Amino acid sequence: MTALMPDAAVEPTPRQRTWSAFRRNPLGVASAIVLLLLALVAVFAPLIAPFPEGYGADTSQPPSAAHWFGTDDIGQDVFAQVVWGTRVSMAVGVSASVLAIVIGLLIGISAAYFRRLDTPLGVLVDLSLSLPMLPLMILVAALAGPSVRTLAVVIALFSWPEVARVVRSQALSIVPMPFVSAAKVVGGSSLWIVRTHLLPGVIPVVGVSVVLTTSRAVLAEAGLSFLGLGDPNSWSWGTILHKAQQSGSLASAWWTTLFPSLAILLLVLSTTLLSVAYNDARNHRNDS
Amino acid sequence: MAPSPEPAASGPAAVLPASAPAGDVVLRATGLHKSYHGGMLSRGGAVRAVAGVDLELRAGETLGIVGESGCGKSTLARMLVGLERPDEGEVTFRGRPFFTRGGVPRDIRRRVQMVFQDPLTSLNPRMTIHDIVAEPLRVHRLSPNVRAMRERVGELLTLVGLSPDRMSRFPHEFSGGQRQRIGIARALATEPDVIVCDEPVSALDMSVQAQVVNLFAELQRTLGVALVFIAHDLAVVRHVSHRVGVMYLGRLAEVGPAAEVYGAPAHPYTMALLSAAPVPKPQLRGRSRIMLAGDPPSPVAPPPGCRFHTRCWKATERCAEVEPVLEAAGEHYAACHYAERG
């Protein structure tokens, strides 16, 4: 019978192509490095600075060699606060986005695959979008105590619809694919198809969602903390800003505002740029 | 090539496709109807994709289906494998209905397989060839362990002319023809009695098309599976089929032994189709052709009476009013009031 095709120089797999395109994007690589650094700061916070607590004599000092980021109005080192804030902000960001993505995946895929569920789930999405975040936050904080975990849960509750929509539209493009029909013909159950075909298929877009929801969650955490709904027992960037706001020194003691704001900016910026770079790299049609 | 452990099928036709082997009826479709209601956006009216099709497929034979784009070939194919539930009518496999209360019984699922048109999109780009071909084995738990599964996948790949040592590659690393072979190997994995092929070669390069057509012919000869072979290329269908059905707007216009349908078409549409097909022989240029006027009507509002009458040069008033039914002349059926019986 027919001869085998000569083994034409093996084309790179999509993953390799994405990776090589990604490496070519300086913004993307820089973002990844920044994120990595932030993650390291979060993990090794105890090695970098002592936990900011107690009070010091040098209150409201501008940045100096002793206090790189200055001190706040009770004399705590802002650098230490920012370093430890990295932990909580990133933890809230990551856990909220993971949670949002789990919910979003579940609902998005169900809506796309079980067409009958689409309308009810659509209503659910509309509903969640029309729900007020703040009172819900207060409610949950009251029932569960304002902890990092509560923040993550509440932020996730408000972030999943976005993920669900992205997942749904991606899943909708997979469901009519012949390989899904093929799996059905072969006898695969709904669960099988969802597990082996839909889930892996939506993972790449979820990858983008992860970073985006993380960055939104970080901002949301800062906002909620800023409004006084944060966890008083831990430092997050939003908490630092909240304390600065409460002491009325947002404008004058600029260092108490600037550095946590910069940290937020850095994290959100690098996550967003990373997702943009990843998206560009994945989009093989337009790369050069 | 190692023959697959397929249970003895009806004796392989020595040369194909001489005459249809007279096996049992494995697949029977009666009065199939399928309409699609568009999404919320559609302006009322359903697309009547398939509107009353009766078919029989006998063991070991190849039934070709031709017809123009949108006439319902794929919809029919999907109903024949139980991917789509007919609105009306029934598909039976060896006399047992496809759709029972709990969905399609697993053993019927195993026995009826499908090969898709586009070899790339019908293979999950994220799965290796091994995983793709092993999917039916996993689903039906046909392999006791991982090693047995690998062996079986290797066997299947060899059967379709692929080297088993490439089974950990991904689909995009293969050429179009090779991908289609992978699709065929997957369809063979459950040792089916019937394979429905929905335009299995349309997406292939002309230089590769012949390889796959040959493969189908050979598989049928050695394994004795019954094939439904859908295509819009008349020559390809002629080449592989024992019997041929011609579809127009959701209905069969004509069914019969390939030689008869091609040699002495009874339905004007078949005639038009045969005459419009371009022939790769420059010296035949300028032969007289039947040029049909206009475009095929919309399947949302098919014309009353005979569906073809709006483009038919033979049409009379009767055609516009009375819908012709498939009438037999021996093995050769045609749905036309003025069928030409040779």
Next chain:
Amino acid sequence: MRFIGLRLARGLLTLWFAVTVTFFLVRLLPGDPVLAVADPNMTEELRLKLLADFGLDKPLAAQYLDYLGQLLQGNLGMSFRQSIPVTTVLMERLPWTLILTISAMVVTIALGIPLGVLAATGAKGWLDRMIQLTGVTAQSLFVPSVGIFLMYVLGVWLGWFPIGGAVDLDATGFGATLSMLHHLVLPCLSLVLIQLGGYVLTMRTTLIDALGEDYVSLAKAKGVRPGKVVWKHALRNALLPTTTIAGLQLGTLVGGAVLTETIYAYPGIGRAVYEAVGQLDFPVLQGAFVLLAAAVVVANLITDVAYGILDPRVRTS
């Protein structure tokens, strides 16, 4: 028509859902609204009287049915704390919210589309990178920090803009409009900054996709000028996802922008809701949520209509 009807039905369903959920949600809030109004020293008898006044004495289900009944008649009830109709409370704030958020949205779109186009047409060039970077940076800003910074620099230092507020007390007639715009600049700018990135990036990706389509090639093959190819042929197709974002935002706009309103002392509804939470003013909260849900529903409808205008495939079928 049937389509509109279906959307409407779905919208009403969402609305009812939202009303129901928020009704019970609000009542789960910690604290006793009666305590927030009267002296905690009150007698049990007075407490019951107050509860009855607020309609909080009945079982929840009855309260809920009452509320639905009133809602159907367009009655949102009376504020616990202010003893005036909720509608009045909300309507005092709504116009300001709309002025701020809608102007921000309009400016964002007006800037975002051309910037997205610039980025997409020079994809991967330095201008594209600049635009992306700027957009994303702006998007990552934390409103209160930016707000204070802007007010400090542009307000206190340079004295170009007023600090907070929505309009000058003494301005009348046309002067009032000018003053309003003057006050609008900074809060609007903050909102534009944080929203712009989303529009630019979406615009950029969808336009790059559209520019790769066959119909764009055909337009070029017809000899259409490159600028026109982008603006006439590609852009309209690329606008659809942008419409989706805008629609989503439109819905939430009515909810106000709490952080921005707080920092800029803008009399919007977001702030009022935040305060109502603090005051346990159930009817005001509830009314705000109804408004918000209604806005989301209406925004969905508007998005659908916009889709119809932009995309004839939707319009004509």
Next chain:
Amino acid sequence: MSEPPVLEIRDLHVTFSAHGREIPAVRGVDLTIERGQTLALLGESGSGKSVTAKAVMGLLDQPNVQVRSQVARLGGRDLLAMSADERRALRGSEMTLVFQDALSALNPVLSIGDQVGELFRVHRGMSRKEAKARSVEMLDLVGIPAAAKRIGDYPHQFSGGMRQRILVAMAVALEPDLIIADEPTTALDVTVQAQILELIDRLRRELGTAVLLITHDLGVAAEVSDRIAVMYAGRIVESGEVGELYDRPAHPYTGALLAAIPDLDSPASELRAIPGAPPSPASVPPGCSFAPRCDRATEVCVSTRPPLAPVTGSDRQAACHHSEEMLHGAIA
């Protein structure tokens, strides 16, 4: 020939760069089309047919594509010497393109009248009203029923055949010198395909336009073309007059293709398949690209690339070391 050919291309190269790799999609293509002539460019998927067409039209202006050629003339005008704007002015009026998939080639959000009329407005400076009137005429010409009424409709409201006709209408609207039709009927039914091919042929006869018909269907090429050029892996491997080429192919690839076609009249027991698959454009063997699949291949085929050279005793060119053998073998 006193008149210059409508299209003359010498040594066209198109190279894409992706992920730092060069993909030579077209590698030294020559094309000449005389007035009133139809040249069919045959070849399988990925052989570089569309890229050639786009390069001729000047549509490959993205940063990651390099296009070069020694000669590019349209009716005597040197395309290489022109400014981008001058070339743009030729597009749509002097040379036009019919795409394969009419649904994706028509802008979904603009009305048909708008899209057809655009040609008149861009190249003839007509007013909206004049352009509309001319558009109706053109749509009538290609057989759109009730054209005046449907001018405001959108692409999705037309059937596939009608859309393709609209593309044809746009292609002929300004009576160009050259129409390039890139697989104009692949997406269509045979009965409608016949109509469209007939239409293009009629317009060619009436207007004297030259047509470059791109197809992979040997049947279609045989039906309508005067000359054939066969592409394989970015090169033209054989070209010649249609009848001669089908009768006596001078390149083994052409021969194998013709042999692999199932014949309606005589269903053979087994088709003569060509082994293997076409090479990927990213990795081309140094010698003859077809050598790995060729049953005549010898050592020289593997090491040396045969140039496209005239075949003795005919008006033909072939790029094969063994073309003489081929012809003799066929005669014998």
Next chain:
Amino acid sequence: PSVPGSAGGSGSDTGSGSQAPAGTDRLTIGTTADVVNYNPLVGNSRTDSWVTNLMYPHLTQMDEAGKRVPYLATEWSYSEDGKTATAKLRDDMKWSDGKQVTADDVVFSVTSVQKEKFGVVAGLITALDKAEAVSPTEVAFHLSRADGTFLDNVGFWLPIVPKHVFEKAPSVQKFANDANWVSAGPFKLTKVERGQRYIMERVDGFGPGQPAVKEIVFRVFPDVNTEVLALRNGEIDLIGNVLPPATATELKNDQQVKLQQIPSLGWAHLQYNTKRKPLDDVRVRQALAHAVDYEAIRAIALKGYAKSSNSSVLTPSLPAYTDPASKEYAFDPEQAKKLLAEAGVANLSVGMIYDQADPNIARWAPMVRDSAKKAGITIKLQGLERNTYLDKTAKRDFDIYAGSWAVMDNPPANLGLAFKTGGFINYAQVSDPKLDDLIDQAQRALTQEEAKAPIQEAARIIHDQVYDNVLYVETFNIAHSAKWTGFKPMPSELLSILNPLSLASAKPAS
């Protein structure tokens, strides 16, 4: 008797100030919240009081020292047995619709509060039996028991509302009073733009004396940072609310801005739930009291804008009552450890609730936690949203309560509410018969001198038993533009310089 504003006597000459720059005619005041309710009997938020206090007269006012001075009432006294209190009223005050302010209005106001039991006042007039208008200018309050705190309370706290307007409402409680105001204060509310500003105009011919400034505008700045910027930018002349200490430190050096300081009438404190184990043991409470670094809190969290009250509920703001013998608990972790050991408590771990929105407490709560750690005590911070905090407080659902009491202007009355069995702000759930007895005794006393001894004794018990752990008395900083002068601040955050007395004397600096 001195009359508010009468000293200025500048009323007539500012009237011609139409030529003067708007800045001198108008005083713009920043506030962080909107008016919630214009009904002075109901509204109890800060901005509510600021606005309504300028509209509705009270019987008396308070001066810098916390002493009552005349306002609507010119004289007031108790009968011999202390069961009748009378007040004589001015006859020259008119409602803005022209009607005279009479004793009927006073009777109506106090009776409404008594009947509908709303606002702060209801808790302060429990002794009232019946109020009676003896004549248009004289009111008699018949009391069920002798109560020496009554006149102080009712005089200072009760706003007098126009009977002929308020009586038309079916329930005074539900009367919104949100338009067509009929008022009798030095200013009348003319225009309201919710979320933005409240505009008040001077009442010409205001009986007790016409203010210098013609127009007062309250502008709403929800964020204090913006408010400060607005002050520095000259958009507002005065920040009504108390400045956070850190801001005050910064504004100290600003030439454009003047700071005025007033001690608070209230105090900030920790209370230990005496009904919870092991806090029911006085040694544990004392240990906790020794585990607080009072000095650090005052010096750092409050930037020194706080005084020690020597751990006594009789603060230095009311010098007439203070007990010089009282001594502050020393920050002494070792002592704390010892006390705990005595009590047999190891690894003490308790929660502490506070309102996260209170900037000062949010500052020092972690300091309390950190200093307690030195004594081996674990304090878990529960910084709560305000309503949750209030709810937990009302339900006495806490181990340690951290908070502050704003205005404690009358020790016998206040200690009654705070420490008598069942008192409504008795958060610590103190139930000490001896204490109850002493407080009753002080309340019955008709003069300060008489009340002093029992109240000091009560305060000593509170100190020793640690029923309350007073951390400090804040020194309020009020910032205003240097362009203005003449404010007369009051020792209350609620009123500070936003009261008729103070505003009436405010005038441009030049």
